[in-house]
Amino acid sequence: MDTTFDILIIGGGPIGLACGLAAQQAGLSYVILEKGCLVNSLYNYPLNMTFFSTSDRLEVAGIPFMSINAKPTRPEALEYYRRVATSKHLDVRLFEEVTRITPNGDHYTVQTSRHTYTGRHVVIATGFYDIPNLMNVPGEDLPKVRHYYKDPHFYAMQRVIVVGAHNSAVDAALETWRKGADVTMVIRESGIGSRVKYWVRPDIENRIKEGSIKAHCHSVIQAIRPDEVDILTPEGVVTVQNDYVIAMTGYQPNFSFLEQAGITLSQDEKRYPTYNPETMETNMPRLYLAGVVCGGMDTHVWFIENSRDHAEKIVRHIKNS
Structure with missing residues (x-):
């Protein structure tokens, strides 16, 4: 198996695939390394889930994305990106986690859970x-607390607390x-987030207004126990009987992985990585x-639709360097 490439691409999501397509079109050798399944x-x-974006804005490399409705669904997106990867014969190596990136002269050595690769x-x-x-908060490590939400049927006839006020x-x-x-929302802010999908907002606001879904605003979870949760509200602590907590509190990049690779991050709470927006190159040459x-x-700044051109910027810079 060849382990030396012009470009090593870490991540097999839509933008990783776009980078592979750009490298392929430019005649550069590449491999896409993904720790899980495709996308x-x-x-x-x-x-x-239904995307906020229209299908044409989720396309990569100009490959048409056809969906039944203007807003594609998760199954449609999975099918689209799978067909992109297979029809273009992209070199994607799945379930292979990258554990370390090390500079090696004018190349990089990338260690994965299966192999060692070299890339310029x-x-x-x-x-x-x-x-x-x-x-x-105390009790966040209990099995009843979920930071990922998948299928609503699992929660049928359960007392559910949902933490957060944005789309998820x-x-x-x-x-x-x-x-x-039986759903109770715990919202840190004054109400439903401003970025909630416009066709969903009236639904959730009406359910809260009529009392079908209870909501505590300006509130946070204070403690979680096996059968109940303490909520700190403006009126004081409210204890709610509860079976599951779905904490939709957002996610973050693997900053330690970026730092291990030598990328500098801003020292404020935003932790912006250092890169040139014209070329996407970081403070580490060729990375x-x-x-x-x-x-x-x-994490709400960049989406598929406004970062697809990152692949073209990167490959253009590599070709011109």
């Missing part, structure tokens, strides 16, 4: 969906309620970032 983050999205250039396109933002939390609250769960990983803790 692993999208696979771990909720089963019934490395692209990190690992996204941000791997590490949840913790609430750091709103979808979880509405879907579990419709499956018969690039692509996709949502560029945003640090601002």
Whole structure:
């Protein structure tokens, strides 16, 4: 098996695939290394999720994405990216986690769970969906607490607390309620987040207004126990009987992985990685970032639709260097 390449691409999500397609078109040797399944983050999205973006804005390398409705669903996206990878014969090596990136002269050595690779250039396109933002409260490590939400049927006839007020939390609250769960939302802010999908907002606001879904605003979880949860509200601590906590508190990139690779991060709470926006090259020569990983803790800044061109910038810079 060949282990020396022009470009080593870490991450087999949509932007990692776009980088592979750009390298392929430019005649550069490459490999895409993915620790999970193909487009692993999208696979771990909720089963019934509908994208905010239209299908044409999720396309990579100009390959048409056809969906039944204007807003594609998770199954449609999985099918699209699978067909992109197979029809273009992309060299994607799945279930192979990268554990270390080490400079080696004018190359990089990349160690994975299976092999060691050498590349003149490395692209990190690992996204941000791997590490949840913790609430750091007693009981958060109990089995009843979930930081990922998948299928609403699991929560039928259960007493569910949903933490958060943005798209993931709103979808979880509405879907579990419709499956018969008794749902309470715990919202740090004054109400539903401003970025919630416009066709969903009236639904959740009306369910809260009519009392079908209970909501505590300006509130946080204070403690979690096997059968109940303490919620700190403006009126004081409220104890709620509870079976499951779905903590949709967001996620963050693997900052320690970036730092191990030598990439410098800003010292504020945003933890922005250092890179040139014109070329996507980091402070480490020939080491690039692509996709949502560029945003640090601002995980809502970059999406598939506005970071697809990162692949073209990177390959153009490599070809011209």
